[in-house]
Amino acid sequence: MAQHIERSVHGAAHVLDAGSGTGHHLARLTATMTGPVIGLGLDISKHAVRYAARHWPTLAFAVADLWGEWPVHDAAADLVVSIFAPKNFPEMARVLRPGGWLALAYPGPEHLIELRDRFGLLRQHGENSARYADMVMRFVGPSSVTRLHRHAVLDPATARAVILMGPNARHVDPAILDVGPDPLAVTFDINVLFAGKTKRKS
Numbered sequence: 001m002a003q004h005i006e007r008s009v010h011g012a013a014h015v016l017d018a019g020s021g022t023g024h025h026l027a028r029l030t031a032t033m034t035g036p037v038i039g040l041g042l043d044i045s046k047h048a049v050r051y052a053a054r055h056w057p058t059l060a061f062a063v064a065d066l067w068g069e070w071p072v073h074d075a076a077a078d079l080v081v082s083i084f085a086p087k088n089f090p091e092m093a094r095v096l097r098p099g100g101w102l103a104l105a106y107p108g109p110e111h112l113i114e115l116r117d118r119f120g121l122l123r124q125h126g127e128n129s130a131r132y133a134d135m136v137m138r139f140v141g142p143s144s145v146t147r148l149h150r151h152a153v154l155d156p157a158t159a160r161a162v163i164l165m166g167p168n169a170r171h172v173d174p175a176i177l178d179v180g181p182d183p184l185a186v187t188f189d190i191n192v193l194f195a196g197k198t199k200r201k202s
């Protein structure tokens with residue numbers, strides 16, 4: 001994907017990570033690109049943005065609420081990525097240039113299934129795939145989805161970090177989260193959606 005973007009841009013590729021957290025995905029993605037690249041991460045957490053800005057000095061990070069208007073010009077981005085973060089489709093479409101690409105990652109129906117009942121995690125919305133495809137079709141263009149389904153055994157500290165990622169952090173009390181001393185077998189079920197912005201979409 002990154003190489004495809006690079007071939008289609010003149011000058012620096014502009015990559016936007018909407019909901020960039022600590023910035024590691026943006027850093028890894030832009031590191032795979034061989035040409036000039038300008039990377040911007042947006043996140044509502046000022047702690048995450050501060051951390052990211054310190055760790056990845058060649059990238060830019062800003063605090064922004066993704067549900068509002070993004071601090072980005074119209075048609076400025078060659079690639080917009082959104083990884084387990086809020087998905088504001090009209091804003092994604094506005095900032096993507098015609099011919100630019102959108103990449104979304106979101107949980108599939110079996111994501112962390114072993115941990116859900118045991119730790120009271122939020123259920124994944126099974127309808128997300130259809131809804132996202134509809135919204136992407138409406139605002140960006142036709143999409144394709146790849147499902148990544150893997151099993152892993154996590155040590156207790158990693159399992160704890162995975163449980164407390166994202167919206168679960170607000171639903172699980174870290175103070176009483178006891179994952180025990182043993183490794184945990186966990187399913188990672190992740191959908192990755194790609195869409196190219198068709199010229200006629202706004």
Ligand SMILES: C[S@@+](CC[C@H](N)C(=O)[O-])C[C@H]1O[C@@H](n2cnc3c(N)ncnc32)[C@H](O)[C@@H]1O
Nearest residue numbers: 019020021043044045064065066083084085166
């Ligand atoms: C599960 S984390 C994913 C972070 C990163 N994309 C990753 O995969 O490591 C979700 C991120 O979305 C951010 N977020 C949640 N609501 C947001 C909002 N309304 N506007 C901007 N960022 C938001 C959180 O601060 C968090 O960094």
